[in-house]
Structure formats: C-alpha cells, structure tokens
Amino acid sequence: MRYLFLAALTCALPAFASQWQAPPAEKAELYAIGNAASAERIERDITKLVSFGTRHTLSDTVSDTRGIGAARRWIESEFKRISKNCGGCLEVITVTDTVSGKRIPEPTEVVNVIAIQRGKTDPQRVVMMAGDIDSRVTDVLNASADSPGANDNASGVAGALEAARILSQYRFNGTIVYAALSGEEQGLYGGAILANYAKQQGWNIDAVLNNDMIGNIAGINGVIDNRTVRVFSEGTRYVETEDEARLRRFTGGEVDSPSRNLARYIKKAGEQYVPNLDVMMIYRLDRFGRGGHHRPFNEAGFPGVRIMETWEHYDRQHQDLRTENGITYGDTLDGVNFPYAAKLTNLNAVTLASLAWAPAPPADVSIEGAVSPDTTLKWKTPAHADKLAGYRIYWRLTTDSEWRYSRYVGKTNAYTLNNIVIDNYFFGVASVAEDGSESPVVFPGPAGAF
Structure with missing residues (x-):
C-alpha cells in the first residue's frame, strides 16, 4: 500500500509542478x-x-x-x-x-x-x-x-x-x-x-x-x-x-x-x-x-x-x-x-x-488587506495577451528603491500573500510571457496604472 501511495504521488507531482512552473528568468x-x-x-x-x-x-x-x-x-x-x-x-x-x-x-x-x-x-x-x-x-x-x-x-x-x-x-x-x-x-x-x-x-x-x-x-x-x-x-x-x-x-x-x-x-x-x-x-x-x-x-x-x-x-x-x-x-x-x-x-x-x-501590463490592479495579516492583489488580463504564461507579484520594503521580493503565481487574476502585511511593503504585479519576457510592474490603483 505504501508503494502504491508513493507511486500515485510521484505521478501527480509533474502535473502539479507544471501548473506552477515559472517561465525562464532571462531571454x-x-x-x-x-x-x-x-x-x-x-x-x-x-x-x-x-x-x-x-x-x-x-x-x-x-x-x-x-x-x-x-x-x-x-x-x-x-x-x-x-x-x-x-x-x-x-x-x-x-x-x-x-x-x-x-x-x-x-x-x-x-x-x-x-x-x-x-x-x-x-x-x-x-x-x-x-x-x-x-x-x-x-x-x-x-x-x-x-x-x-x-x-x-x-x-x-x-x-x-x-x-x-x-x-x-x-x-x-x-x-x-x-x-x-x-x-x-x-x-x-x-x-x-x-x-x-x-x-x-x-x-x-x-x-x-x-x-x-x-x-x-x-x-x-x-x-x-x-x-x-x-x-x-x-x-x-x-x-x-x-x-x-x-x-x-x-x-x-x-x-x-x-x-x-x-x-x-x-x-x-x-x-x-x-x-x-x-x-x-x-x-x-x-x-x-x-x-x-x-x-x-x-x-x-x-x-x-x-x-x-x-x-x-x-x-x-x-x-x-x-x-x-x-x-x-x-x-x-x-x-x-x-x-x-x-x-x-x-x-x-x-x-x-x-x-x-513582453505582454501588456496587467490592467486594473487592486489591493486589499487592511487589518489583516495577509495581502491580496487582483487584476485583469490585458487585451492581446498572446503568449501570456501568467503573472508575477512583486513587493519591497517601503524604503527600498527596487523590487526586492517576487513570486510567480501562474495564470490567475487574484492571489493572496499569506502572512505578508500590507502596511509594511509596497506591492505590484507584472505580466509574464512564455519566453520569460515581463511587462513593467504595475502598482495598484490609479497611481501606478499604465
């Protein structure tokens, strides 16, 4: 039974991994x-x-x-x-x-x-x-x-x-x-x-x-x-x-x-x-x-x-x-x-x-998470999103000049960063192509909209 369980788990892993596999980091x-x-x-x-x-x-x-x-x-x-x-x-x-x-x-x-x-x-x-x-x-x-x-x-x-x-x-x-x-x-x-x-x-x-x-x-x-x-x-x-x-x-x-x-x-x-x-x-x-x-x-x-x-x-x-x-x-x-x-x-x-x-930047990026330990970002797929692989969320300390942290989240239009407090960081979202090309990062709301 243990062998069958491990075999089933092994078969399931590639499908799970491919769902979240990020495109290449460079072109x-x-x-x-x-x-x-x-x-x-x-x-x-x-x-x-x-x-x-x-x-x-x-x-x-x-x-x-x-x-x-x-x-x-x-x-x-x-x-x-x-x-x-x-x-x-x-x-x-x-x-x-x-x-x-x-x-x-x-x-x-x-x-x-x-x-x-x-x-x-x-x-x-x-x-x-x-x-x-x-x-x-x-x-x-x-x-x-x-x-x-x-x-x-x-x-x-x-x-x-x-x-x-x-x-x-x-x-x-x-x-x-x-x-x-x-x-x-x-x-x-x-x-x-x-x-x-x-x-x-x-x-x-x-x-x-x-x-x-x-x-x-x-x-x-x-x-x-x-x-x-x-x-x-x-x-x-x-x-x-x-x-x-x-x-x-x-x-x-x-x-x-x-x-x-x-x-x-x-x-x-x-x-x-x-x-x-x-x-x-x-x-x-x-x-x-x-x-x-x-x-x-x-x-x-x-x-x-x-x-x-x-x-x-x-x-x-x-x-x-x-x-x-x-x-x-x-x-x-x-x-x-x-x-x-x-x-x-x-x-x-x-x-x-x-x-x-790269694909066009994501549209209508919004953010929520006040009085919560988690931060949720939402966005819309841009028009003409050919070869779009998914999206990458970025965040940084409010005193940082460059985006320090990121997470590829796949082809979705919303994602929650657990235990990352909205008050402590700035956030943004970029579109990612299948070949790894990325759009600029879009800061949530009208202040950052392309």
Missing part, C-alpha cells in the same frame, strides 16, 4: 542585443549630423547641406535605408505642426521624423526611443551661427538610428517607434506634437525613452566615468486628479508612477544584459530646474523617462564656439565618447526589445 536574445551597437556607426552618424553646421529649429530648411531641413531629410533617408535592409519593416513618416512662442517669434513648421516598426499581435501598444535633432549656441534665438550639437543631441539621434538597425532584425508583439524630434531647445515642441499625434492614433504608449546627451564621459569637475548612466523619472503622474491624489495619500504610490516603474525596469534590464553598466535612478522628473522631451509625454499621460550620461561638461552645452582664458567652449565631436554612446544605445535596445516582446 538569450537580449544578451546579443545588449552588445550589438556599433561605436563606429554611431560616430559616422554623429559626424554627419555635425556636418550640417547648425540644426537650430529656426535655421535653413531649403539647403541640402546646411540647417535643420537638410538634417531631418538625411535622418529620414537613413530610416528608409534601414527599412529597405529589413524588407520594408519600418514605416517612415514625418509628424509636423506649425508653432510660435517665446523662443519661436514667427510661425515655424516643427518636423519630427519617425520610423514605426509595427508589432505582430498588439500593434497599438507602443514603446519609443527618442532623440532631439535641433542644436543651439549661447543665444537661443541665434539660428545662423555654427552649432555642432555633437553630444546635445546628435548622440541621441544617432542612438535611435542604431537601435533601429539592431531591432529591425527581429519581430516583436508590440510596436517600436524610433523618433527624431525637433524644437526641443525652443520649448519641447516636437515632443508635444508627437504626443498629441499618438493620442489621435490611439497608441497605448507603455514607455518613452528620451535620450538627451548620451555621449559624454568627462565631467566638468574632472571625473571620467564610462560605466554609469542616469535615468530620470517623475514620481507622481502629472495627470493625477484631485480624487486620485487623495486616494494616494492613504495608500501610497508617491514613488510608483508608471514612469518610476519604467525606470526600475530599465535598471534591471540594463544591468543584466549590458556589460559594465550601472544604472542610476534619479527620483526627479529631470535635472534640477531643467527639462527634456519626455516631459510632454508625461503631460499627455504617457510613461516616459530621460536617459543620459552621469557627468555633464557645461562648457560643452549651449555655448558659442570659442576659446577664452585657455578654456575651449562648444559641443564638438572631440567631446563625444562613441563606445559609451554605443553602450547607452544598447541599454535602450534591450529595454525596447524586452518591453515589445
């Missing part, structure tokens, strides 16, 4: 993507962008060799070249509007160049990498002086082009957009135009990776650092309502906006798949008192972050080309470290690929 293709960017190609692209003399938003749009018009037409031609090499996998378009404002005294057409790599099963779910085309010197209205903009921000545009070369060799469930935005130095106009277009198109944007200066490793204080990168993210959603803020006061979420959990996702992916890279999360929308092109997307309700070098050299930003008192000013090619720009491009590429392969 092999991401290691290749994390090493794929070419410093030589990035150098070539930055050199070409610098060759246009100036890319100021108000500069020449007719010339084939100088000004922002020539620059954006070259970017468009490069995206089309990349698309040709992948059998037409990219849809290359321009998204434009005519604007005027404090730094644009006369009505001016602001033109964004974007390449769209449509997803196979969930094309309305979008992740985006963006860089800024335009450059400037000391006087923000000086559209005629030479303004190389090698690091700020030819490096970001070159990164977007290189990421398109890498990722266009793969196919994804979600859509990837590679964007070269205009009008950043004049007031973040290009980002606002594209964010509005995204809403009109019904895009469900899960991530905007704004790359603004990704090529400098030498700080103005003498520090040399090619290993770290900063990721800036807003703490609470800009579009939060009064009622949502009132709820957040009692349930938490001040450091768990979708943008903040996107930053955590970038850190996890980058440090796993990109060699010799440490990702520093900055709990701030942007550098102190300053702005970038992810902000218009945040203001439209989309998760977005700024990715950039850790150490800045202010003599090389927004400066007339000159030498004074033995100090050389200006944003020129000699201030760009191309292998470092390639490394940060790899960070973007693995993040975009992981997000686009």
